[in-house]
Amino acid sequence: MDNEQHNILRHALGLSSVGMKSSDREYRNHFVTGPGSTDYPHCEALVAAGLMTKRPGHPLSGGDPIYAVTDEGKTVARSKPPNG
Numbered sequence: 001m002d003n004e005q006h007n008i009l010r011h012a013l014g015l016s017s018v019g020m021k022s023s024d025r026e027y028r029n030h031f032v033t034g035p036g037s038t039d040y041p042h043c044e045a046l047v048a049a050g051l052m053t054k055r056p057g058h059p060l061s062g063g064d065p066i067y068a069v070t071d072e073g074k075t076v077a078r079s080k081p082p083n084g
Contacts, residue, residue, distance in 0.1 A: 001049065001076065005042045009051060009077035012069050026074070034064030043067045051076055 012031035015024045033039040034057070043065075046052040051073035057063040069077065 001046075001051070002042075004039075005046055005051075006077065006080070008039060008042055008046065009069055009073050012052070012067065013074065013077055015077060024078070029068050031067040031069075032061045032064050033067070034062075037064075046073065 008031060013029055014027040031039070031043060031052070033043055043052060043054070047054045047067065050070060052067045052069055055066045055068070057065050
């Protein structure tokens with residue numbers, strides 16, 4: 001997993017993007033992106049690795065797929081500080 005994928009996991013969970021604090025609290029679990037976005041191939045790779053799941057798009061997501069972090073992905077997201 002590269003730095004961008006790690007940051008996507010943390011962002012999807014709403015975790016701090018600076019440092020790693022014990023007070024980091026997950027307050028969401030979703031990430032929306034679609035074909036043509038630079039984040040899309042990263043999310044697809046995270047799904048293939050079992051770190052995210054993918055649901056079909058919805059009108060609220062602009063038709064783009066909705067990704068969610070799995071329990072394993074949550075562990076990975078918290079395993080090291082974010083990278084810039």
